[in-house]
Amino acid sequence: MGNVMSFLDTLFGKRERSSDIARDRLLTVLVHDRVKLTPDMMEQLKADLSAVIARYVPSVDAGAIEVTLLRGESVDHLKADIPLRRTTQKF
Amino acid sequence: MSRVITITSGKGGVGKTTSTANLGAALAMQGLKVAVVDADIGLRNLDVVMGLENRIVYDLVDVVEGRCRLRQALIKDKHLPDLCLLPAAQTRDKDAVTADDMIALANQLRAEFDYVLIDSPAGIEAGFRNAIAGADEVLIVTTPEVAAVRDADRIIGLVEAFEKGHPRLIINRLKPRMVSRGEMMSIDDVLQILAIDLIGVVPEDEQIVTSTNRGEVAVLDRSSRAGRAFSEIARRLAGEDVPITVFDENPGILNRIFGAFGIRARGSER
Ligand SMILES: Nc1ncnc2c1ncn2[C@@H]1O[C@H](COP(=O)(O)OP(=O)(O)OP(=O)(O)O)[C@@H](O)[C@H]1O
Numbered sequence: 001m002g003n004v005m006s007f008l009d010t011l012f013g014k015r016e017r018s019s020d021i022a023r024d025r026l027l028t029v030l031v032h033d034r035v036k037l038t039p040d041m042m043e044q045l046k047a048d049l050s051a052v053i054a055r056y057v058p059s060v061d062a063g064a065i066e067v068t069l070l071r072g073e074s075v076d077h078l079k080a081d082i083p084l085r086r087t088t089q090k091f
Numbered sequence: 092m093s094r095v096i097t098i099t100s101g102k103g104g105v106g107k108t109t110s111t112a113n114l115g116a117a118l119a120m121q122g123l124k125v126a127v128v129d130a131d132i133g134l135r136n137l138d139v140v141m142g143l144e145n146r147i148v149y150d151l152v153d154v155v156e157g158r159c160r161l162r163q164a165l166i167k168d169k170h171l172p173d174l175c176l177l178p179a180a181q182t183r184d185k186d187a188v189t190a191d192d193m194i195a196l197a198n199q200l201r202a203e204f205d206y207v208l209i210d211s212p213a214g215i216e217a218g219f220r221n222a223i224a225g226a227d228e229v230l231i232v233t234t235p236e237v238a239a240v241r242d243a244d245r246i247i248g249l250v251e252a253f254e255k256g257h258p259r260l261i262i263n264r265l266k267p268r269m270v271s272r273g274e275m276m277s278i279d280d281v282l283q284i285l286a287i288d289l290i291g292v293v294p295e296d297e298q299i300v301t302s303t304n305r306g307e308v309a310v311l312d313r314s315s316r317a318g319r320a321f322s323e324i325a326r327r328l329a330g331e332d333v334p335i336t337v338f339d340e341n342p343g344i345l346n347r348i349f350g351a352f353g354i355r356a357r358g359s360e361r
């Protein structure tokens with residue numbers, strides 16, 4: 001599947017730029033380096049987060065949670081982006 | 092007020108020695124008195140990059156262990172009368188000096204020179220700690236590659252932990268063409284990840300190889316793009332406000348046409 005996708009992406013000129021891949025890999029590896037958080041623990045963190053959020057906000061989209069590490073001036077930030085499904089409510 | 096500046100990196104081979112030699116020469120060309128110190132004990136390199144390897148009598152460890160006076164170990168540059176080299180010992184290892192020795196040495200050099208540039212070994216071990224011990228400021232060299240940037244991040248943390256202030260970054264061996272094709276991380280990518288101040292960008296330049304072969308530094312060669320980049324970094328170090336220029340590879344046909352209309356062709360400001 002991944003291979004077919006990357007073949008198609010290449011065919012249609014959509015292949016991800018290697019500089020973007022480098023940047024993303026660096027961000028991931030630095031999370032590990034700085035916070036000593038392995039990719040496995042990161043996945044676990046996301047799962048736990050979504051479970052907690054789901055207790056309060058049922059519309060949480062567990063699979064779409066993004067946790068990233070940003071470096072600030074003096075502190076780093078572990079930032080979670082938790083998308084909520086928009087429920088089709090009638091007003 | 093003299094300044095002691097250590098040039099270091101996490102990953103090896105990213106251009107510390109090249110940067111030290113070129114920045115030292117560029118500062119000396121501005122009429123400043125400069126000493127460059129090879130603190131890579133056991134892996135002496137700065138002397139060959141500067142073409143001074145045949146003039147060495149005493150070295151840093153001889154000074155530290157009191158076998159000679161500092162003056163006797165300092166080697167005058169071939170071209171620049173205001174530039175001196177203090178070579179590393181080749182036959183000793185890094186345990187031959189301590190951090191306190193390096194602090195004392197830096198203070199001795201302060202009395203004689205405006206700038207003292209220390210070429211550090213790569214890594215996070217004793218050699219690196221000794222090299223930054225006597226420094227007021229630190230410059231970190233990286234290339235725009237995953238492993239080098241990762242290791243730079245580690246070093247930045249250590250430098251800050253040693254209370255050497257905020258280090259500044261030199262991005263070396265940038266290939267502007269690859270960046271524009273999305274095949275190499277850009278200056279902004281690297282800065283975003285490392286979140287430190289940039290002091291300059293040095294392009295990949297074959298003339299670094301040829302000038303190193305000759306034992307002449309690139310800043311002496313006006314046609315070298317890397318040399319020009321180092322000269323600008325030296326001016327920034329000395330406090331001048333010089334916009335950061337990325338010296339592109341041989342300007343393509345488009346650049347030449349624009350160049351004919353007086354549009355900055357060889358460099359583009361960030
Ligand atoms: N801008 C550049 N363009 C082309 N080649 C370069 C450039 N900068 C450095 N080099 C080459 O890269 C190699 C490594 O450079 P240098 O010895 O300065 O690195 P270093 O960080 O001091 O290495 P070490 O960690 O072993 O001390 C040398 O062969 C040098 O000529």
Ligand SMILES: [Mg+2]
Nearest residue numbers: 107108131136
């Ligand atoms: Mg070196």
